[in-house]
Amino acid sequence: xxxxxxxxxxxxxxxxxxxxxxxxxxxxxxxxxxxxxxxxxxxxxxxxxxxxxxxxxxxxxxxxxxxxxxxxxxxxxxxxxxxxxxx
Amino acid sequence: xxxxxxxxxxxxxxxxxxxxxxxxxxxxxxxxxxxxxxxxxxxxxxxxxxxxxxxxxxxxxxxxxxxxxxxxxxxxxxxxxxxxxxxxxxxxxxxxxxxxxxxxxxxxxxxxxxxxxxxxxxxxxxxxxxxxxxxxxxxxxxxxxxxxxxxxxxxxxxxxxxxxxxxxxxxxxxxxxxxxxxxxxxxxxxxxxxxxxxxxxxxxxxxxxxxxxxxxxxxxxxxxxxxxxxxxxxxxxxxxxxxxxxxxxxxxxxxxxxxxxxxxxxxxxxxxxxxxxxxxxxxxxxxxxx
Numbered sequence: 001x002x003x004x005x006x007x008x009x010x011x012x013x014x015x016x017x018x019x020x021x022x023x024x025x026x027x028x029x030x031x032x033x034x035x036x037x038x039x040x041x042x043x044x045x046x047x048x049x050x051x052x053x054x055x056x057x058x059x060x061x062x063x064x065x066x067x068x069x070x071x072x073x074x075x076x077x078x079x080x081x082x083x084x085x086x087x
Numbered sequence: 088x089x090x091x092x093x094x095x096x097x098x099x100x101x102x103x104x105x106x107x108x109x110x111x112x113x114x115x116x117x118x119x120x121x122x123x124x125x126x127x128x129x130x131x132x133x134x135x136x137x138x139x140x141x142x143x144x145x146x147x148x149x150x151x152x153x154x155x156x157x158x159x160x161x162x163x164x165x166x167x168x169x170x171x172x173x174x175x176x177x178x179x180x181x182x183x184x185x186x187x188x189x190x191x192x193x194x195x196x197x198x199x200x201x202x203x204x205x206x207x208x209x210x211x212x213x214x215x216x217x218x219x220x221x222x223x224x225x226x227x228x229x230x231x232x233x234x235x236x237x238x239x240x241x242x243x244x245x246x247x248x249x250x251x252x253x254x255x256x257x258x259x260x261x262x263x264x265x266x267x268x269x270x271x272x273x274x275x276x277x278x279x280x281x282x283x284x285x286x287x288x289x290x291x292x293x294x295x296x297x298x299x300x301x302x303x304x305x306x307x308x309x310x311x312x313x314x315x316x317x318x319x320x321x322x323x324x325x326x327x328x329x330x331x332x333x334x335x336x337x338x339x340x341x342x343x344x345x346x347x348x349x350x351x352x353x354x355x356x357x358x359x360x361x362x363x364x365x366x367x368x369x370x371x372x373x374x375x376x377x
Contacts, residue, residue: 019104019105019106022104022106022117022119023104023105023106023119023120023121024119024121024122025119025122026118026119026122027117035119035122036088036090036122037121037122041121081116084116085090085091085092085093086093086095086372087092087093087094087095087096087109087116
């Protein structure tokens with residue numbers, strides 16, 4: 001499954017959220033990560049984020065796709081991050 | 088599917104925030120640990136014990152290659168799947184001649200089957216020279232019939248060798264580029280461009296299979312077609328035989344025929360021996376992942 005994660009956390013927790021998300025997904029821009037993820041890891045990631053978030057103030061959005069086949073990704077300007085597996 | 092990470096740059100690989108972190112002079116990058124199945128290192132990469140502990144815990148193999156793209160070795164984490172029973176059975180199948188031969192025959196059959204698949208593909212696609220492919224396929228099939236009658240590994244190897252020779256003789260027909268003549272198979276070192284690409288490709292298959300074996304209970308030290316000895320892993324060589332033609336040979340034909348690999352851009356020569364340049368390795372790896 002391919003997911004796009006967008007989050008908006010309070011200053012105190014934003015760093016923690018980033019660290020958690022980086023274990024599973026590729027960082028794309030500030031507060032945006034994306035990548036291929038298994039069902040199990042998706043559940044784990046959600047659980048970990050829930051455990052640190054303050055549901056009154058913080059927000060998380062996941063966009064999930066079964067495949068990338070019917071979607072298109074356009075990018076311009078400076079490439080900040082993203083999926084790369086040949087360095 | 089977890090991804091393979093290839094590193095050509097020089098830098099440091101670290102454990103940071105319970106994930107992977109690669110740092111060079113120019114850049115820093117985080118790599119999701121949960122999305123990484125194994126790491127191939129071609130550049131000068133420093134790692135610490137802390138890092139090795141971490142990848143070991145996450146069951147990630149690290150494969151090292153030298154400057155010329157030759158396989159150096161693997162950081163093979165502690166066996167996480169440990170069944171003495173399987174090791175015993177695996178050894179038993181090596182020691183009992185009949186059982187070993189049966190397995191070895193299966194590998195050879197698989198390998199020859201895949202070679203025929205490749206040839207059939209080009210037979211169907213080429214307008215001219217169909218007869219050539221039809222002939223070669225027939226010859227290889229005739230050779231394959233002898234597999235059943237072999238009584239020793241040596242005989243089996245001979246049959247496989249003959250089939251492979253015929254298979255290789257078709258390379259010059261498939262590749263329509265005068266810059267990449269096949270001539271003959273040469274390894275250690277490769278003596279022409281095509282051989283350099285084949286060698287590098289095969290290395291990748293060997294290590295990929297090794298990574299897969301790590302995920303099973305099998306012991307990569309005990310191979311069946313390739314003799315088990317004191318030197319190296321051999322089970323991965325057996326299994327790789329089946330995947331080499333379809334994974335690597337097909338890819339190489341496509342890349343060369345579409346002029347994506349060319350004589351100048353991608354091959355290095357050192358004292359008369361041929362090696363893939365960094366870009367060449369990059370390109371090949373990129374496509375093996377497709």
